[in-house]
Amino acid sequence: MGTTTGPVKHVVLFSFKETTTEETKAELIRGYEDLTTKIDVMRHFEWGADISVEDLQGGFSHCFITTFDNVAGRDAYIPHEAHQAYVKVLLPHLEKLLVLDYVPEVVC
Amino acid sequence: MGTTTGPVKHVVLFSFKETTTEETKAELIRGYEDLTTKIDVMRHFEWGADISVEDLQGGFSHCFITTFDNVAGRDAYIPHEAHQAYVKVLLPHLEKLLVLDYVPEVVC
Numbered sequence: 001m002g003t004t005t006g007p008v009k010h011v012v013l014f015s016f017k018e019t020t021t022e023e024t025k026a027e028l029i030r031g032y033e034d035l036t037t038k039i040d041v042m043r044h045f046e047w048g049a050d051i052s053v054e055d056l057q058g059g060f061s062h063c064f065i066t067t068f069d070n071v072a073g074r075d076a077y078i079p080h081e082a083h084q085a086y087v088k089v090l091l092p093h094l095e096k097l098l099v100l101d102y103v104p105e106v107v108c
Numbered sequence: 109m110g111t112t113t114g115p116v117k118h119v120v121l122f123s124f125k126e127t128t129t130e131e132t133k134a135e136l137i138r139g140y141e142d143l144t145t146k147i148d149v150m151r152h153f154e155w156g157a158d159i160s161v162e163d164l165q166g167g168f169s170h171c172f173i174t175t176f177d178n179v180a181g182r183d184a185y186i187p188h189e190a191h192q193a194y195v196k197v198l199l200p201h202l203e204k205l206l207v208l209d210y211v212p213e214v215v216c
Contacts, residue, residue: 008159009156009171009173010160011119011121011171013119013206013208033215036215036216042216043216044214044216045214045215045216046212046213046214046215047210047212047213047215048117048210048211048212048213049210050208050209050210051116051179051209051210051211052118052207052208052209053183053186053209054186054207056205056206056207056208057206057207057208058206060206060208062210063117063119063208063210065117065212071159075161078161078162097164098121098164098165098166098168098206099160099162099164099165100121100158100160100164100165100168100171101158101159101160101161102155102156102157102158102159102170102171103156103159104154104155104156104173105154105155105156106152106153106154107141107144107153107154107155108144108150108151108152108153
């Protein structure tokens with residue numbers, strides 16, 4: 001188990017519903033990116049579409065990772081008005097959603 | 109969609125079976141860490157146990173992220189003898205497993 005004093009990585013995996021258009025998918029991802037301009041505890045943010053070849057992605061198509069300085073940053077992010085407004089727009093378009101946070105043990 | 113020329117992040121989520129002891133869990137995690145000494149394409153490796161408070165982790169308890177320089181690194185890692193030997197030891201202890209790879213779009 002990691003300590004809770006170091007940086008926190010916030011891992012979000014999701015997949016879109018079949019009915020969500022490519023244009024809307026791109027808009028929704030831009031909306032997630034735009035949160036970084038509104039929520040200052042988002043110290044680092046990156047994302048990407050799945051390119052795994054092992055067929056173990058369990059139906060998830062995208063990964064988004066936010067880094068917070070500490071648990072307090074994560075705890076400020078979750079209820080943040082801009083985050084909550086984004087979640088309201090995003091959720092109706094999601095087929096699957098998974099969120100996991102961890103304090104990294106950096107091995108190399 | 110990311111390009112496939114940049115670094116590749118290899119995200120592994122899993123949870124252990126109830127029958128796996130804490131001692132064995134720690135050994136298995138050390139085994140994953142030890143792969144970094146045997147497989148040189150593992151440029152960066154970090155892991156952590158879940159500390160999410162949103163109850164959306166879908167039964168997954170641990171996250172491991174390996175960074176490869178490119179898709180070729182990822183493609184060398186998967187069939188690597190040391191990786192395959194580790195997978196053989198690990199799999200009988202896993203309740204759930206998810207693997208997703210992405211080329212990061214770094215927003216900030």
